[in-house]
Amino acid sequence: MENNVSKSVVENILEVKNLRTYFYTDNGIVKAVDGVNFNLKKGETLGIVGETGSGKSITALTILGLITIPPGKIESGEIIFDGQDLLKLKINNLKHFRGNRISMIFQDPMTSLNPVFTIGNQLIESILTHQKISKKEAYQKALDLLDMVGISDKKRRMKSYPHEFSGGMRQRAMIAMAIANSPSILIADEPTTALDVTIQAQILELIDNLKNKTNSSVILITHDLGVIAKYASRVMVMYAGKPVEFASINDIFYNSIHPYTLGLIGSVSKLNEEKKERLKPIKGTPPSLIDLPKGCTFAPRCKYAIKICKESFPPSIEEESGHFAACFRAKEFLNKSLSRD
Amino acid sequence: MVEQENNLLEVKNLKKYFNLKTGFIINKSAGSVKAVDDISFFIKKGETFGLVGESGCGKSTVARLLLRLLKPNAGEIYYKGINILKIKQSRMFKYRREIQIIFQDPYASLSPRMTIGDIVSEPLEIHKVADKKSRINKIKKTLKVVGLNPEHINRYPHEFSGGQRQRVGIARALILQPELIICDEPVSALDVSVQAQILNLMLDLQKEFNLTYLFIAHDLSVVKYVSNRIGVMYLGKIVEVAPSEELYSKPLHPYTMGLLSAIPIPDPELERKRQRIILPGDVPSPINPPSGCRFHPRCPNAQEICSKQEPELKNYSKDDNEHLAACFFAGKPI
Numbered sequence: 030m031e032n033n034v035s036k037s038v039v040e041n042i043l044e045v046k047n048l049r050t051y052f053y054t055d056n057g058i059v060k061a062v063d064g065v066n067f068n069l070k071k072g073e074t075l076g077i078v079g080e081t082g083s084g085k086s087i088t089a090l091t092i093l094g095l096i097t098i099p100p101g102k103i104e105s106g107e108i109i110f111d112g113q114d115l116l117k118l119k120i121n122n123l124k125h126f127r128g129n130r131i132s133m134i135f136q137d138p139m140t141s142l143n144p145v146f147t148i149g150n151q152l153i154e155s156i157l158t159h160q161k162i163s164k165k166e167a168y169q170k171a172l173d174l175l176d177m178v179g180i181s182d183k184k185r186r187m188k189s190y191p192h193e194f195s196g197g198m199r200q201r202a203m204i205a206m207a208i209a210n211s212p213s214i215l216i217a218d219e220p221t222t223a224l225d226v227t228i229q230a231q232i233l234e235l236i237d238n239l240k241n242k243t244n245s246s247v248i249l250i251t252h253d254l255g256v257i258a259k260y261a262s263r264v265m266v267m268y269a270g271k272p273v274e275f276a277s278i279n280d281i282f283y284n285s286i287h288p289y290t291l292g293l294i295g296s297v298s299k300l301n302e303e304k305k306e307r308l309k310p311i312k313g314t315p316p317s318l319i320d321l322p323k324g325c326t327f328a329p330r331c332k333y334a335i336k337i338c339k340e341s342f343p344p345s346i347e348e349e350s351g352h353f354a355a356c357f358r359a360k361e362f363l364n365k366s367l368s369r370d
Numbered sequence: 371m372v373e374q375e376n377n378l379l380e381v382k383n384l385k386k387y388f389n390l391k392t393g394f395i396i397n398k399s400a401g402s403v404k405a406v407d408d409i410s411f412f413i414k415k416g417e418t419f420g421l422v423g424e425s426g427c428g429k430s431t432v433a434r435l436l437l438r439l440l441k442p443n444a445g446e447i448y449y450k451g452i453n454i455l456k457i458k459q460s461r462m463f464k465y466r467r468e469i470q471i472i473f474q475d476p477y478a479s480l481s482p483r484m485t486i487g488d489i490v491s492e493p494l495e496i497h498k499v500a501d502k503k504s505r506i507n508k509i510k511k512t513l514k515v516v517g518l519n520p521e522h523i524n525r526y527p528h529e530f531s532g533g534q535r536q537r538v539g540i541a542r543a544l545i546l547q548p549e550l551i552i553c554d555e556p557v558s559a560l561d562v563s564v565q566a567q568i569l570n571l572m573l574d575l576q577k578e579f580n581l582t583y584l585f586i587a588h589d590l591s592v593v594k595y596v597s598n599r600i601g602v603m604y605l606g607k608i609v610e611v612a613p614s615e616e617l618y619s620k621p622l623h624p625y626t627m628g629l630l631s632a633i634p635i636p637d638p639e640l641e642r643k644r645q646r647i648i649l650p651g652d653v654p655s656p657i658n659p660p661s662g663c664r665f666h667p668r669c670p671n672a673q674e675i676c677s678k679q680e681p682e683l684k685n686y687s688k689d690d691n692e693h694l695a696a697c698f699f700a701g702k703p704i
């Protein structure tokens with residue numbers, strides 16, 4: 030992705046190269062992640078957007094080594110973290126990274142909270158697994174963590190079980206678990222989709238503040254373009270398992286050169302818009318990942334599609350500095366010979 | 371409130387309390403969930419009235435009360451000037467025909483064993499409208515109207531995508547040529563690109579058939595896009611009602627202000643400049659709602675009076691367009 034190798038070594042905390050994760054099912058091969066490339070810089074929030082089934086979660090789970098094999102299989106790729114390819118590590122060594130240096134916040138907090146243990150127990154357990162400190166110190170650390178995630182009445186809360194918490198508090202508790210061992214990368218997969226709007230805002234602010242405080246990096250997965258606009262500095266847009274555009278936040282919103290991204294942006298209403306402009310939806314629906322169309326997977330829905338689009342998949346090209354797109358017509362958008370309407 | 375004749379629907383002081391059964395956590399005396407607690411609003415013919423609010427604030431309960439799937443504890447529901455809580459069975463049948471609903475979940479709301487044709491024609495059957503042959507024509511015509519292929523009449527729901535299934539739900543609601551359609555989170559389960567298709571379809575149909583919508587959703591951007599006027603609910607109460615534009619540009623209730631501020635706008639430059647206020651705390655339980663104004667524990671503007679007295683919904687508009695808010699300090703910035 031980055032041509033300048035020496036530079037990328039300095040500032041990239043994570044590099045994902047040509048990642049492919051397939052599922053072998055009775056109905057055929059599901060190409061859930063099919064050639065994902067990106068790098069993550071220290072201290073940034075990288076957004077991943079795309080509609081349901083586009084491969085966002087599988088990308089995250091592959092990075093964390095959480096794909097069940099079989100039916101899953103990592104077909105190809107490298108995940109370079111701290112100079113090592115995580116895909117080449119033995120399970121035992123991987124444990125050191127997962128949930129420790131790279132950790133995850135899920136949409137459903139109960140995927141990482143255990144209903145039969147108190148929040149305190151789970152926090153202390155997680156700290157002691159990765160840090161050589163005394164139980165007493167771990168207890169103090171757990172209290173500090175609850176403080177950091179904004180849970181008041183901490184001593185009592187340590188003794189509570191997850192079900193005694195509200196949805197927002199559970200999410201906070203899970204975030205406390207996720208940051209317990211000061212990870213360098215926090216992957217947040219739709220961290221607030223199940224929460225109320227005002228609570229969503231609290232949790233997203235919390236994640237952002239923690240990131241700034243600890244100078245860690247965040248991969249923020251969401252289908253909400255507003256959340257992306259607010260928190261991400263760069264964005265990868267995925268469609269049917271493939272990254273179709275990758276750029277800075279401003280280029281994605283104001284200078285997109287991929288019809289799918291343009292379509293997504295045209296599909297959402299903006300709260301601040303005064304005159305009611307009619308939404309411009311993308312026609313049709315995303316394809317089945319088993320039965321992908323020949324050529325560009327977006328071509329059947331694309332109003333700009335030309336002959337070549339139906340014949341081969343366009344390679345991802347850096348059309349301008351830091352701005353990648355997989356579209357045969359990207360150059361025309363860029364030099365404005367094709368209007369984005 | 372406002373002159374009666376333009377109002378297709380008018381709701382007055384509607385209440386629905388759910389009694390809590392004796393359980394292991396709550397004992398009998400613990401009382402009830404005040405799901406809808408004394409709310410009033412009207413919907414004018416041909417307009418879209420949006421109802422927003424966070425999970426559990428009572429939106430779906432309002433929908434179920436209007437459809438008479440639930441019996442209210444108190445209140446009146448006037449449809450074309452007639453209190454439908456007091457009418458005879460025979461008139462009720464007519465009312466049921468004129469009011470239809472579109473549900474949130476296109477997966478759960480369509481029976482998997484029925485064909486698309488059967489699903490869409492079921493209301494015709496129930497209301498004994500049209501004979502078999504003209505029914506088929508009607509179904510095909512309606513499928514076409516909602517953008518489905520009329521030839522797919524014998525297919526089953528699982529053969530369709532989420533957006534297509536929602537179109538089936540819309541066709542079903544449309545086939546009896548209703549006056550009012552209650553839409554309870556009609557696009558929440560759909561992907562954004564498909565949401566936009568359905569929203570546009572709903573707006574087109576409204577124009578074509580002069581429909582009136584009650585549009586319920588938790589997504590304020592979507593509600594604002596489709597609605598003429600919006601009511602904001604918090605814990606079983608309506609706290610503010612205003613024309614859509616005005617609700618956004620001049621919110622009067624601090625909860626509305628917080629809600630608007632919490633929603634990030636898909637425009638990064640604007641987001642960078644925008645001052646955000648993050649409301650603290652959790653949404654309280656409707657079982658024992660806070661005293662006085664229910665919003666006071668989370669309200670940055672709360673004073674002593676707010677915990678003691680319940681503010682009334684008052685009109686703050688200087689022109690004909692009502693702008694109601696229930697706050698002692700309405701309009702004060704948070």
Ligand SMILES: Nc1ncnc2c1ncn2[C@@H]1O[C@H](COP(=O)(O)OP(=O)(O)OP(=O)(O)O)[C@@H](O)[C@H]1O
Pocket residue numbers: 052054059060061079080081082083084085086087088100101252318
């Ligand atoms: N175990 C599995 N077996 C077969 N297919 C799978 C499996 N897990 C995921 N998939 C498929 O992989 C594709 C990508 O899934 P993924 O969960 O990454 O989507 P997503 O982009 O996160 O979507 P959403 O927005 O709905 O969370 C989907 O089509 C999904 O059905």
Ligand SMILES: Nc1ncnc2c1ncn2[C@@H]1O[C@H](COP(=O)(O)OP(=O)(O)OP(=O)(O)O)[C@@H](O)[C@H]1O
Pocket residue numbers: 388389403404405423424425426427428429430431432588656
């Ligand atoms: N049959 C019932 N018995 C007891 N409580 C109920 C019942 N139906 C709803 N409630 C309660 O009434 C309150 C309002 O519920 P309602 O479904 O109307 O909320 P809503 O605004 O539609 O929420 P959502 O956005 O989650 O759909 C909630 O606290 C709910 O738990």
Ligand SMILES: [Mg+2]
Pocket residue numbers: 085086087218
């Ligand atoms: Mg996912």
Ligand SMILES: [Mg+2]
Pocket residue numbers: 429430431
């Ligand atoms: Mg509801």
